[in-house]
Amino acid sequence: MQLLVTGGAGFIGSNFVRHALNRWPDCRLTVLDKLTYSGNRANLADCEADGRMRFIKGDICDPVAVAGAIRNCSAVINFAAETHVDRSIRDSSDFVRTDIEGTRVLLEAARVNQVERYIQVSTDEVYGEIAHPARSSEHDVLRPRSPYAASKAGGDLMALAYHTTHGVPALIGRASNNFGPYQFPEKLIPLFITNALQEAPLPLYGDGRQERDWLAVEDHCVALSLLxxxxxxxxxxxxxxxxxxxxIDVAERILNLVGRPPSLIRHVTxxxxxxxxxxxxxxxxxxxGWSPRxxxxxxxxxxVQWYRSNDAWWRACRGDEFAAYYAQQYDQRLQDARA
Ligand SMILES: NC(=O)c1ccc[n+]([C@@H]2O[C@H](COP(=O)([O-])OP(=O)(O)OC[C@H]3O[C@@H](n4cnc5c(N)ncnc54)[C@H](O)[C@@H]3O)[C@@H](O)[C@H]2O)c1
Structure with missing residues (x-):
């Protein structure tokens, strides 16, 4: 199989590349990634030594870059996206551009190149929140409530439209919150782990009673391979x-694993x-035949152990751009929480 992996230098994409190289001995992978703030070629360092993967720096919104990358590929899996809800609240323009228009460019290239499979990697957030004890099923109406979720919903609808209209063999995986190695430390679990390692407070939104289904990234990769x-x-x-x-339960477990007191939790706006x-x-x-393992x-x-052992990796992620983002997002909130 010759597979185009877009967004392969990000968190889930890089875990998937590693998984695919192990799972399919005969595979050839082309990674196309723009290397935005959350994309990091170091995430693929071990895979680059494997002659079965090649890396192209490029934007999924650029039809020329996509046409070059997709050549000879029989399948596409699209991880490339702007992915952080908080950033989408500050400015949603890149979200619409990459998550909807970028998806359209990829689908168009998949149509022209007559690929055999196109996987759109999506999220449970497209359904919006759901009250106890209900669960969202695949035929539910989409009710995205953040600009991120709305953009992902737009990408999903485009994939379904290309299947219906053009016969592109597209299908969608909608996963819950992932965690594991190589996750950029703006997301809840790696943010809290790296804050705890530095003995910094953990800014927990509101009462902390928001519920998420935490999926180990390896289990997600197995499911996507199956698709x-x-x-x-x-x-x-x-x-x-x-x-x-x-x-709040996840925050307490992290503090326990890192060996820090629960008093590091700050309930912020x-x-x-x-x-x-x-x-x-x-x-x-x-x-x-899939179940989480x-x-x-x-x-x-x-x-937690991975972040302990990869101190240089996450400290590099938490550089100047991250510091400016963190200050904007949390400084006032943390000050208000103390008052
Ligand atoms: N992280 C989660 O919990 C989760 C859960 C469900 C679904 N998803 C979806 O999985 C996918 C991957 O998420 P992630 O957490 O690994 O995100 P991430 O932010 O870690 O990685 C995104 C990758 O896409 C690349 N990228 C961004 N814009 C691009 C563009 N225009 N062209 C090419 N590359 C571009 C980035 O450089 C980065 O490498 C996303 O589509 C996301 O919506 C994530």
Whole structure:
């Protein structure tokens, strides 16, 4: 299989590249990545030594770059996106550009090159929040509530439209919140781990009772491989563990694993429009033979250990751009929390 992996230098994409090289001995991978603030070629350092992967720096919104990268590829998996909800609240323009227009450019290239599979990597956030005890299923109406989620929903709809109109063999995986190695430290779990390692406060939005289904990234990669092998074009597959946890519980577990006191938690002003709960029904992906293999506590402990062992990696991520973002996002909130 010759596979185009867009966004392969990001968190899930780089884990997927590693997984694919192990899973398919005969595969050839082309990674196309713009290397935005969250993309990092160092995430692929070990894979670059493997002659089966080549890296191209380029933008999925650029039809020329995409045409060059997709040549000879029989399948595409699209991880490339702007991905952080808080950044989409500050400025949504890059989200619309990459997550919708970039997806359209890729789908157009998939059509012209008659690829055999196109996987759109999407999120449970497109369904919006859902109250207990309901779960979102694949045929539910989309009710995205953040600019990030709305952009991802736009990409999903474009993929389905290209399947219906042009027969592009596109299918969608909608996963819950991922965690694991190489996650940029703006997201909740790596932010809290790296803050805890530095004995800095953990800014927890609102009452911390928002619930998320935490999926180990390795389990997500297995599910996506299965979709490439056996998923049905035109279909949507939810991917999650079926267990939701409040954010405050995750924060306390991280502090315990790092060996810091719960008093480091600061309840700060909530994110506007913060969804209280996501929960997925995952019968379709389970019917394909997938189930999550990673135990949450074990995978979280391994993730903490990975950040401990990769101090230089996350300190490089938390450079000047990150410091400016963090100050904008949290300084006032942390000051208000102290007052
Ligand atoms: N992280 C999660 O919990 C989660 C859950 C469900 C779905 N997803 C989806 O999975 C995908 C990957 O998420 P992630 O957490 O790895 O994100 P990430 O931010 O770590 O990585 C995104 C990657 O895309 C690249 N990129 C951004 N814009 C690009 C462009 N215009 N052209 C080419 N490359 C570009 C970046 O350089 C980066 O390498 C996204 O589509 C996201 O919506 C993420």
């Amino acid at each position: 490439l092998e056996r998923g049905e074009p035109g279909q949507i597959y939810n991917i999650g563990t079926g267990v939701e946890r409040p954010n 909530d994110r506007p429009g913060h969804d209280r709960r996501y929960a997925l029904s995952c019968d379709k992906i389970r019917a394909l 990673q135990d949450f506590d074990t995978a979280l402990a391994e993730t």
